[in-house]
Amino acid sequence: MIKVLLADDSNLARTILRDIFHRTSDIAVVGEAADGREAVDKSRLLKPDLVIMDILMPVMDGMAAIEEIMATSPVPILVLSSTMEDREVHSAFAAIKKGALDVMGKPGGADFILTEDFQARLVEKVRLLARIRVIHHLNRAFVEPVPAPVPPQDAAPTILAVGASTGGPRAVLSILKALPADFPGAVYIVQHIAQGFARGFAKWLDTESSISVRLAEDGEGVSPGEAVVAPNDCHMIMENGHIKLIDAPPVNCCRPSIDVLFNALAEDQGARVLGVLLTGMGKDGALGLRRIRECGGATLVQDEETSVVFGMPRAAISLNAAGQVLPLSGIPHAILRLFGKNDQFRMQ
The missing domain is CATH 3.40.50.180 (Methylesterase CheB, C-terminal domain)
Incomplete structure (x- = not known):
């Protein structure tokens, strides 16, 4: 059974996601969080196989929560973005830079209008990401690797x-x-x-x-x-x-x-x-x-x-x-x- 933690300040979003997974035989929602701090604490306590994370949340936003989770109790994280506006889309990719594995948009934005296509894609994504092994994602100084040998070419590529x-x-x-x-x-x-x-x-x-x-x-x-x-x-x-x-x-x-x-x-x-x-x-x-x-x-x-x-x-x-x-x-x-x-x- 895949254990999922839902982190979203919208009760509607959490209810829709909970209902989607309730209809599957292999995915169970083991916890819910309404803000980033709660998401960090419950991730550490419940040890889910996957966290589904919103970015815009009170107390601690999703960005900070992802960074702390990946530094202390790493787990696969799927970001759900509520809008396609440039600012939030950029934040979603910044979350990937901090350790989240993938991003999806909520159909209908903040209103979260459920579609069959979204439901199928979400379930497929959860099953894939939950199997991935993640490691601690800390900010470290860059260490330049030893250059790998490159075979000779007739001409440089363009x-x-x-x-x-x-x-x-x-x-x-x-x-x-x-x-x-x-x-x-x-x-x-x-x-x-x-x-x-x-x-x-x-x-x-x-x-x-x-x-x-x-x-x-x-x-x-x-x-x-x-x-x-x-x-x-x-x-x-x-x-x-x-x-x-x-x-x-x-x-x-x-x-x-x-x-x-x-x-x-x-x-x-x-x-x-x-x-x-x-x-x-x-x-x-x-x-x-x-x-x-x-x-x-x-x-x-x-x-x-x-x-x-x-x-x-x-x-x-x-x-x-x-x-x-x-x-x-x-x-x-x-x-x-x-x-x-x-x-x-x-x-x-």
């Missing part, structure tokens, strides 16, 4: 393609923050993320990074030192050096799909692509990464120890798609060395 799913927002951020403003490559990102959060994810990355990050638009080009994030609910590909957003069926149950982007970039740009596959459940991106490698591009995969979920990286390794398997802290070093910028690693 495109960096990044794919991620569960645990990805924090991993993607750690890579982009390490890139200098004059990074000589165009960056394409597919992050599996809840409906409505792709634009906020791009804005958050833009705020936190030296390079420019924006949501991808159909027909535009991407210059060196710029990054684009695939929008929700459409695939992103490249044709003749320009982005094309397509409304094709999901691939690997995903839209946008990492495989779709990686395959398109491999066919359009060949050896000029460096593909990076990060933490995530399932196998999306593995075949596409292999295609990049077959076309002469370099490929990097996050290792098991630093992945929140090792599904996608494991699938890539099993297909011999990984040119290198590296800890997350070593991936920026490898990227910069392949792009000829090995002397510009930005310590975080």
Whole structure:
């Protein structure tokens, strides 16, 4: 049985969530909290398998509560955002930076209008996140890892393609923050993320990074030192050096799909692509990464120890798609060395 703690100052929200889980056979609500301080105390006392956390709460807000929980009694945390306004969406991603695993929006915002689609997605998300092992998430000084060896390339790449799913927002951020403003490559990102959060994810990355990050638009080009994030609910590909957003069926149950982007970039740009596959459940991106490698591009995969979920990286390794398997802290070093910028690693 999955034990869930609900932390939300809205009695309506807690009632709706309680009713959703009451209809399942494997999820039980073991406690409720109406403010952040109560959430911290009950998390320590009840030892739930997952905490569902609102951000805007009295006494102690969700941000501070997440930080204390992850420092003292770490547990998987799912953030439920009540609005899609920029400020709260940014706060939701800041919560991920502090240790939360994922974020979802409440349908109907603060009014919390229940839909069957939301109920199904929430139950699926809870079952996934509750199985993830988390560790203490404390603020520590950055320790620069020993650079990993990078195999020689015929020419430096010009495109960096990044794919991620569960645990990805924090991993993607750690890579982009390490890139200098004059990074000589165009960056394409597919992050599996809840409906409505792709634009906020791009804005958050833009705020936190030296390079420019924006949501991808159909027909535009991407210059060196710029990054684009695939929008929700459409695939992103490249044709003749320009982005094309397509409304094709999901691939690997995903839209946008990492495989779709990686395959398109491999066919359009060949050896000029460096593909990076990060933490995530399932196998999306593995075949596409292999295609990049077959076309002469370099490929990097996050290792098991630093992945929140090792599904996608494991699938890539099993297909011999990984040119290198590296800890997350070593991936920026490898990227910069392949792009000829090995002397510009930005310590975080």
